[in-house]
Amino acid sequence: MSQPCGVFQENYAQDSSIFRTKTQWVLLALFLVILFTGPLYLDNRLMTMMTYIGITVIAVHGLNILTGYCGQISMGHAAFMAVGGYTSAILCAKLGFSFWAALPCAALMAGFAGLLFGLPSLKIKGFYLIMATLAAQFIIIWVILQLRDITGGPDGLSTARPQIGDFVFKSKASYYYLVMVFAVAATYVAKNLARSKIGRAFVAIDNNDLAAEVMGVNLWVYKLLAFFIGCMFAGVAGSLTVHYYAFASVDQFPFINSVWYIGMLIVGGMGNTVGAIFGVVFLKIIEELGSMLGPILPTAIFVPQAAASITLLLRGLVIILFLIFQPKGLAHWWNTVKSYYRLWPFSY
């Protein structure tokens, strides 16, 4: 990527670092300060929105590793979140685990669920894999509904908010901090994972799995690893969702969410860690727009209270437009703007 004039790399560590100039460090610090002082100036509604964005970013990072980097499309990501969420809820509510012990278990459990449904990925790809993960979505939700003694079935399962010592993450602001810590950590892990040996192997598989195999990437290991890691992120996100409501229900993990996560990747830019964040934020803004537009639609043509439908319509249209006009997503524009700014006033 282009760097401003006068930036030289003297060793490998400098060359591979993400933040190289002082400006970048200052901007990062500024961003983090703004993010973590959020509760001071955000009102209730915006804070809920940001918490939702934080949780979704974690899930979409997982999907990005699986779909964006490794090229294995999953249409059952919401169900893997459900696995994590329910694992955490059951451990906390029925077995008396603390949230901090239940969270890793939730991540692992979701990872193993991902492994199970990722197994067919060794034989099938493309559309067939989409079908397998789509089946996973419905089968997992059905199994959760069947295991009524453990999961509460359709009634759901109430659980506790997380706590450290005596401090309970009860208020919106405290949960906001909790989610943001996890979201920043997830972004850090996702970004660096993509630059590691594992990430490069994933990209090789995405580009051409046959060639990757020939170059010594073990497809069996790495495809399953992609499913495992991607679904672990989903498990963490699911656990955070469930503890946010202090209640687990299958309605929190509908099929349409799995579709949205893919949509967020498309809008943000596949295989780009920053893109995943852009996508989540952008589609959330579209949703807010939809809920604002809903009440002012002319009821002569449309049915009243059409906010949910207009959101669907707008989000779908946005995804279609991005697919046609900018398949590389918002991240590509972001990079263009960045390099334009850095190189200005010279064009190259």
Place this chain on the structure above:
Amino acid sequence: MDFLLQLIVTGLALGMVYALIAIGFVIILKCSQAFNIAQGHFVMLGGYLGYTFLVSMGLPIWATLILAIIVAGIMGMLIERLTLRPLIGQSVLAIIMMTIALSVVLEGLAGLIWGGEYKTYHGVLPSLSFKVGEISLPSEALIGLIVSVIVVVLLLVFFRYTKIGLAMMATANDEQVAQSAGIKVTFVYALSWVIACIVGVIGGILLGGVSGVMVSLSEVGLKAFAVVLLGGVNSIGGAIVAGLILGISENIAAGYLDPLLPGGGLAHVFPFLLMILVLTIRPYGLFGQKRIERI
């Protein structure tokens, strides 16, 4: 025994509708190599169109079918032209994503126009009762069976004996050869979407008569994927056989196993279990082309 026979007969009628939907999917796949996730949403639109024409406008069934076919044809043409045409030459995954986005848009559109409430048109369709001994077939299911059979036969004749149908088959076989033989491939693409749309809408009108119309009717499209996979993605005959198999086996499984399960709802998830089974054992389905890919 009567219980079993009853299950088989209703399953057969349902399976025929599944087959009809799956055929729409197979036609698009064969002609334009696009996996159409939105096929179920054509069905949902069909149900709503059926409601609008039959109940809101009070038209007879034959006028409804004709009008719905016209609307579906225009819709299919627009969809192909506006969303799929710009993606020609892009990767298979981009096209799948496009149809996913399309399904979302159609769902939003339907919700916007018809609202979220449950709509039915029981008793609007002409009643044909069919009863042998203890086994009875509901009138809607019987109409579904008859219309599905007619449409399937028409399609088979169309593909076998008309010039344009043959052109479509040729395109399915080899695009470049078809092009050099003077077949306009983009027209074939558009036509395949139009036909798939029409087939889906007809399936929707029939299914809407049986189960009522809601936005969630589109989930039947997801079930039809199980049919498609079982029959082999590029086989129309396979889709019919697999549709019948799925309709019957789903009904039997739900009839006998649901009382044993605490939560029930096996019919809802059965197609997906079948899907996983097919994908792990025989990904190319019963009648599909076996494509060997060594990875």
